[in-house]
Amino acid sequence: MTRDEFLKAFDEVLELPPGTLRGPELLEDYPLWDSTAMISFMALADSNNGVRLAPKQLAGCATVADLLQLANVES
Amino acid sequence: MHAALRAIEYHLPDHAVSTADLAAEFPEWSVEKIDSKTGIQARHIASAGECASDLAVCAANKLFASGAAVPAQIDYILLCTQSPDHFLPTTACLLQDRLQIPKSAGALDFNLGCSGFIYGIGLAEGLIATGQASNVLLLTAETYSKFLNPRDRSVRTIFGDAAAATLLTAVHSTEPLIGPFVYGTDGAGGQNLMVPAGAMRRPRSGETSTVTEDDQGNARSAENLFMDGPEIFNFTLSAVPDSVSKLLAKSGKTLDDVDLFIFHQANRYMLDHLRKRLKIPQEKFCVSMAHCGNTVSSTIPIALKHAWMEDRAKPGMLAMLVGFGVGYSWGATFARLT
Numbered sequence: 550m551t552r553d554e555f556l557k558a559f560d561e562v563l564e565l566p567p568g569t570l571r572g573p574e575l576l577e578d579y580p581l582w583d584s585t586a587m588i589s590f591m592a593l594a595d596s597n598n599g600v601r602l603a604p605k606q607l608a609g610c611a612t613v614a615d616l617l618q619l620a621n622v623e624s
Numbered sequence: 625m626h627a628a629l630r631a632i633e634y635h636l637p638d639h640a641v642s643t644a645d646l647a648a649e650f651p652e653w654s655v656e657k658i659d660s661k662t663g664i665q666a667r668h669i670a671s672a673g674e675c676a677s678d679l680a681v682c683a684a685n686k687l688f689a690s691g692a693a694v695p696a697q698i699d700y701i702l703l704c705t706q707s708p709d710h711f712l713p714t715t716a717c718l719l720q721d722r723l724q725i726p727k728s729a730g731a732l733d734f735n736l737g738c739s740g741f742i743y744g745i746g747l748a749e750g751l752i753a754t755g756q757a758s759n760v761l762l763l764t765a766e767t768y769s770k771f772l773n774p775r776d777r778s779v780r781t782i783f784g785d786a787a788a789a790t791l792l793t794a795v796h797s798t799e800p801l802i803g804p805f806v807y808g809t810d811g812a813g814g815q816n817l818m819v820p821a822g823a824m825r826r827p828r829s830g831e832t833s834t835v836t837e838d839d840q841g842n843a844r845s846a847e848n849l850f851m852d853g854p855e856i857f858n859f860t861l862s863a864v865p866d867s868v869s870k871l872l873a874k875s876g877k878t879l880d881d882v883d884l885f886i887f888h889q890a891n892r893y894m895l896d897h898l899r900k901r902l903k904i905p906q907e908k909f910c911v912s913m914a915h916c917g918n919t920v921s922s923t924i925p926i927a928l929k930h931a932w933m934e935d936r937a938k939p940g941m942l943a944m945l946v947g948f949g950v951g952y953s954w955g956a957t958f959a960r961l962t
Contacts, residue, residue: 588853596900607854
């Protein structure tokens with residue numbers, strides 16, 4: 550999955566129009582970034598990149614780009 | 625002698641909470657969102673005076689009415705529950721009397737959640753293979769709803785109450801019809817799915833009944849069920865694929881040898897993810913929780929019963945059963961359907 554595809558999948562998780570997220574966005578600005586969205590992101594990283602993420606790792610992320618880095622999404 | 629899965633019946637309480645009901649209570653979550661995340665359309669909820677044993681009696685009586693066995697034939701009762709009628713006596717003992725099962729029967733409760741059915745049939749196989757019992761009535765019964773705070777959508781959308789009655793009987797067979805078994809336990813994860821207060825470690829008090837709201841707006845007290853969804857998901861991603869691999873290695877089988885996969889019905893999202901990750905064909909994978917939700921230790925027998933009813937399960941088929949959850953506790957086995 551390319552970075553753009555991954556971002557579009559994450560747009561869908563946060564119920565945003567496709568193409569909204571670019572990377573520098575602050576997660577705290579998105580009220581739908583909750584435990585359900587965390588699970589969806591963990592599933593995305595696992596199924597598309599084979600990366601298993603612990604919730605504590607996600608909790609340490611401030612931006613969308615931080616999440617992508619954790620999930621080994623190429624920039 | 626070995627144990628064979630002979631019959632399954634289940635019972636749901638009358639009162640049902642639909643997804644539309646919950647969407648009305650939690651306007652921030654639409655029917656579509658709840659449905660896409662959980663795959664659950666209704667959860668049945670026990671009434672105020674209705675306990676796990678009451679649900680178990682209904683399920684067992686349905687099993688007896690089916691003609692699979694009569695109470696006099698039962699020589700061992702296993703009850704899996706985390707919501708017993710009392711701290712003591714053992715609820716299975718009360719069930720012996722209520723079901724008019726002979727006093728010569730053994731009876732015990734065991735406290736497990738979503739892995740409980742696997743452990744129950746493991747115990748039943750052990751009892752039967754060693755000649756201690758011939759007809760084991762395995763009851764799985766929960767009223768988790770009594771632990772749930774009404775304002776905690778993280779658990780109210782998922783859990784429903786139910787009981788299942790499974791009859792395991794002794795059959796002459798050179799090979800086990802159930803097994804081998806793979807078990808696992810990791811108590812370090814206990815805090816991620818728990819009712820913190822109300823038993824001996826932390827008795828009920830004014831402090832434990834104080835309701836607080838978490839950062840996502842879900843309200844609960846220490847006497848309510850708490851579930852850390854992401855931690856549970858993370859645990860599942862590790863435990864389930866590993867258990868499946870170990871079971872296949874232990875049995876010398878491959879995924880292609882398995883006719884039916886029945887995993888604990890946690891929620892549809894998790895099951896879809898596990899199925900895709902394990903590359904299990906959709907037609908072999910049972911998902912059956914839309915009508916009742918996650919009923920903890922009863923999900924596997926309920927799904928198996930529906931597989932039979934829908935003609936997906938047939939005699940001779942090999943079913944892989946996998947349970948996982950609270951504890952953490954997990955287990956996996958094969959059942960040759962009879």
